Amino acid sequence: MISSKIKYIGTVILSLLIIYSCQKKEEIGVNPYEGGKEPFGILFTSNRADPTTALPGEVVRVSVRGLKQYENKFDLRLNEVSTEIVTLSDSTADIRIPAEVSSGIVTVIMNGQIFYGPWIGIEGKVSVDRDYKIVNGFNSTVMGILPHAGGHIVVGNFTDFENELQGGKYLTGIHYINSLGQTSNDMDFRRRSNSGISSIVRLSSGEFMIGGFFTEFSKRKVDGIARLLPKGSLDTTTVAVINPFPEDKPLDGLDTVSSFNSGFINGLVSKVFETPDKDIIVVGSFTIHRKIDYQYSSRDNRRYVNTRVRNVAKLKPDGKLDSTFNLNNSGLNGFINDAVCLKDGRIVIAGAFTNYNGKSVRNIVCIKPNGQVDDSFTNVGGTDLPILSLTYNPTNDKLVIAGAFKTYGGKANNGVVILNTDGTEDQSFKMGDLDGESPNYAYKLNNGRVLVTGFFSKYNGVRRSGLLILESNGVAKQEYNNLGSFAGIPLTITETTSSLGNPAILLGGSIFSVDGYNVGNIVKIEIKN
Template structure:
């Protein structure tokens, strides 16, 4: 009984305490907030469904009339003029310099997203290109041969779903219209990544990158040649046989015997010579004379990120080799990273990247030119060079200019925000002026046969105009009128190829790591654009 009594007393005391001490809550976090606005875009398409700058478009949206004095309207983040509002629509005018993008309405600080409005202009995705879902990983190089064959190289293992029936690894042939070509002799393709391709004098394809094997042959040193059918040229090579098995007296090896111990960024074929640049510190080849079937020896030779090879892969020791030292070795090269290079028709080589010196003796602020014999070219009038890294360099035969892009703001003491045009002697083209990038920088630029310059990168604005990742400018640096209508490019462009489509329109095919462009996903790292006159 006493236990029950104490329990009843405790319960009564708790009840009394609870009644006399109400819980205290903090202030209502939602008090004073704005009342929700009942604005809704309907699923009906705008009228017209696409428009030019200056054109009037009707958007289907409900609930605006009572907020007509509080509305701000934007097309691709550019405020647009509103000409009419009703209970079911808003009519606006497409602003000048507007490109494809989403529309939105802001009412008293609340944002309501609407549809994407395509802007009509002279640049568009080519609907005749038949790449489908494209490649499932990056494409670093695209090559059109003298016989109009198109090859792509990269890190991909599928192209438009064809891996189900054809082995695809790092290399594929496509038609000029983007379709996968079957029946090639690539075998198992490459083990690794192709970053560079070029055609040789005998119509073979020189491939380079980070490659340890081609098809079933494991004796590739980051570079080799393949035939135009995709087959690896091989030969039976005598080796040292320490066994009684006669089958181990020879080895099937690539005809091209040479390469590097680290990846190659760029490889050029010119005048029956192969020039390679990259982050490697040694040239290497397979030393078969003392090798056995199970132990392939490698002969290495110090080279500072640059070498010239013979067509069979052997080292040309007359190029970029310091013969004043014993033993002989390659020169030191740049004291940093080479990102890109251009080989001139006269054999001179321009290197760009992130470095400050060449061969420890010459000042070279992120750009340097070498003579045809591999020595420093003091005649290249770079002055103080770039004050930041250079990511890409392209040469235009049309204007005989070099286009450099990267993370610099000055070139030879002159303003050059992320981009500059250089004359053939290295001096800056003062007729061109970058008007400034925001929210990122350019990383690839190429001049087209119509004279315009296509620029891609991570930027969000150019000259304070919204241009997200891709733009076309003229040779003075101004945005090309009517060519900047496309929407955002997300990704990196590594290479391009000009041509024409079946309608006779000028095209440029872009390859790289492309996540989306102009509101389209699943492009498969390749997209072809049309340029209309």
């Protein structure tokens, strides 16, 4: 049936191509440019400016022919910002870098036509760390970055890193890179997961807990959650199981299984956290917790004990479900986009929902360590539209929410709000105008500045292409906003140092390019003090 349908579609397309080609034969001799605009003879003769980078106020020369004859009749711009022409000749134009501008391309606009010139980098305190050795990066989304032993454990939906995947190598879902951004063998994840990993946390015991979409790790059955040993391999144990054929297969009475006997189905695990009392909190879209009863299981057939638990669950260190926490509750009536764990063990969840366990909430809710809603946090009020990003920095004890919303707690804002841990707004920060666009991610750095990304092109009327480093009050200083366009959606961040020892951030997500450089879903950005 499908094969016949494909053949039919192919025949139709072939017929249309024959008809179209016959029609085109009748038009031979027609000037394809007839009616077009007259050419002006403007041409950039070099794709490099002199110098290639500069500070605001400095003069840069670009090689361009044909402009002199149209003096005062065109607009020369840098990253779409009108630029002063200091000197103009038949072959060059000396331009002064505007006081407020980010890295970008020089263009000439003449009578509605655009002529593209070289890229000019704007110097400042923010730059892509080109000494970090990542070139091709990960082939799909990075969802978590965990600092560990001088390097970083990276988890996500990827299956390859730096095109290193070859026969006998396993790279799905989790990878360890050293301080230089290169693959390190200091961790051994064996055969890794069979699908994406969305979250990782290091436990106080030195082991790791991971959560995600996977159903296997190292070829062992798990359902969205697993515990790894300090070196990265799955924590396993040997259990006695039913052996249906003891005479033919005497070894089938024992099985090596995941030591953490817990799993979640009917949805995904988004986040895993360790609480101050060393329990595990799991957040996601799941509705069922399951464990395996090995007493009535064989190697090939498992007996599962299922318990209804929706969106949030608490597990003991051995994987046993905490029956006093959020059991048989209705959960959320919408979608989770993000979640964080505060110092005191409370969990804050954000996304697109209006109800949690029968309580009215607006896209954000705080859950106490006993599983109950923290009414003092929720009563402050939520947002009028969904929250896309929720981040928490334990160093300054601040949360940041970002999205297309225009109000929080009934008060107007521009899609980014810094919150205290009681749910109240930090009034010292005021997000500026994004010219009708909205942010997709925000985070308050250790030094108090605020990172904001999104699909915006302006901030308070100044050209800023998708990435902002704002002061603690929301002001965008030129020296921290010199980077060119940012294309992508961050999902995770960790603060580190650059190759020169300056403060830096390692940003992961679905990230394609930053400041003219292609990046593979992970990038290190230096942010000098």
